[in-house]
Amino acid sequence: MAFREYKIGCIMFGIALSTSMFVTIFLPGLDISRIGSTEEALKKQLTYGWESAFNYYDPFLLGKDKPIKVVLTKDPETGKPIDKTEAYVFTAGTHFPDGLTHDNIMGTKQLALSKSKGLLAQATEKRGGVFLVDVDVTTGVPYVEFATATKGWQVAATLKAADVRIHAGSGKTMFIREGCWWCHTLLPEETQDWQSFGRPPVTGDFNGESPTSFGSDRKGPDLLHVGSRNSSREWMTMHFFNPRLVQPHSIMPRFNYLWGKADINGKVIDRQKWDRDFMAYARGDTPYPPAVPIPARNSEARYIIDFVLNLK
Ligand code: HEC
Numbered sequence: 001m002a003f004r005e006y007k008i009g010c011i012m013f014g015i016a017l018s019t020s021m022f023v024t025i026f027l028p029g030l031d032i033s034r035i036g037s038t039e040e041a042l043k044k045q046l047t048y049g050w051e052s053a054f055n056y057y058d059p060f061l062l063g064k065d066k067p068i069k070v071v072l073t074k075d076p077e078t079g080k081p082i083d084k085t086e087a088y089v090f091t092a093g094t095h096f097p098d099g100l101t102h103d104n105i106m107g108t109k110q111l112a113l114s115k116s117k118g119l120l121a122q123a124t125e126k127r128g129g130v131f132l133v134d135v136d137v138t139t140g141v142p143y144v145e146f147a148t149a150t151k152g153w154q155v156a157a158t159l160k161a162a163d164v165r166i167h168a169g170s171g172k173t174m175f176i177r178e179g180c181w182w183c184h185t186l187l188p189e190e191t192q193d194w195q196s197f198g199r200p201p202v203t204g205d206f207n208g209e210s211p212t213s214f215g216s217d218r219k220g221p222d223l224l225h226v227g228s229r230n231s232s233r234e235w236m237t238m239h240f241f242n243p244r245l246v247q248p249h250s251i252m253p254r255f256n257y258l259w260g261k262a263d264i265n266g267k268v269i270d271r272q273k274w275d276r277d278f279m280a281y282a283r284g285d286t287p288y289p290p291a292v293p294i295p296a297r298n299s300e301a302r303y304i305i306d307f308v309l310n311l312k
Pocket of ligand 1: 255
């Protein structure tokens with residue numbers, strides 16, 4: 001008898017699993033190919049790269065295998081001044097987001113333009129390269145330009161010419177790993193939310209982004225446009241090191257361990273001493289709080305700060 005129940009159980013489990021697979025994998029695919037990417041979706045994909053959660057290439061969620069967003073004011077090849085341009089640098093071997101590698105994610109018009117004007121077909125993960133997001137002036141359709149083919153922008157030269165490097169792709173991995181989504185959403189709703197947190201996303205904003213990390217519920221503010229209302233790197237740095245420095249009653253945890261061992265100048269960070277000094281300040285024994293170390297260039301703190309400041 002017991003074996004019969006076991007068999008029924010297995011069948012029920014099989015049906016449940018295949019239905020949920022069908023719903024989660026196949027159905028969204030239908031919508032996505034019909035709707036087509038917005039400019040926002042193309043930018044997000046090129047900022048975050050492929051799969052920001054647990055995956056084969058970054059099993060410990062260290063922020064590996066991610067593109068670097070850069071801001072350029074001069075042409076990396078010729079050195080001539082250009083209008084401020086955001087570019088997305090994929091070093092050789094960095095995996096491309098799904099929208100660039102699967103034909104039915106980006107949208108028909110977007111893909112056609114990316115291939116004809118953007119020379120996207122020439123891009124390979126093995127060699128990497130530099131990408132831009134453009135909008136076609138006559139049709140208003142956004143598309144991806146493979147600047148390594150169209151303008152000859154190489155990875156090394158572009159990184160060298162960059163005024164700013166933004167590690168928002170690795171930062172998104174931190175956002176997921178650290179569970180920021182337990183307290184923060186990335187989804188303003190179509191309600192009064194709009195007034196405080198900004199424009200709610202539209203359907204085409206999510207093509208090819210994985211995972212979308214909408215968040216579950218809110219104990220803190222929505223962060224989808226946080227970089228537009230607070231663009232201060234200094235404030236963010238203090239707030240992540242210890243939120244109580246800038247918001248005395250904040251319930252947000254400290255993320256000072258993301259700084260790693262040493263600051264940007266290689267000076268070892270003594271967290272215990274910092275906490276003692278901070279408590280002395282909180283009691284009123286000292287007039288100023290201790291200074292917050294500036295995170296090292298490739299530290300996880302730098303990644304998460306780049307991520308939030310890039311949420312415009
Ligand atoms: C326990 C809940 C909790 C967690 C976990 C949490 N936060 Fe917060 N966060 C808050 C609360 C509450 C506030 C509002 C008070 C404040 O500013 O500290 C806030 C504020 C913020 C702000 C400023 C928002 C604004 O509108 O100016 C940012 C940015 C932020 N959090 C980012 C993060 C990131 C990134 C993580 C993950 C590394 C994270 N938080 C984890 C609760 C949380």
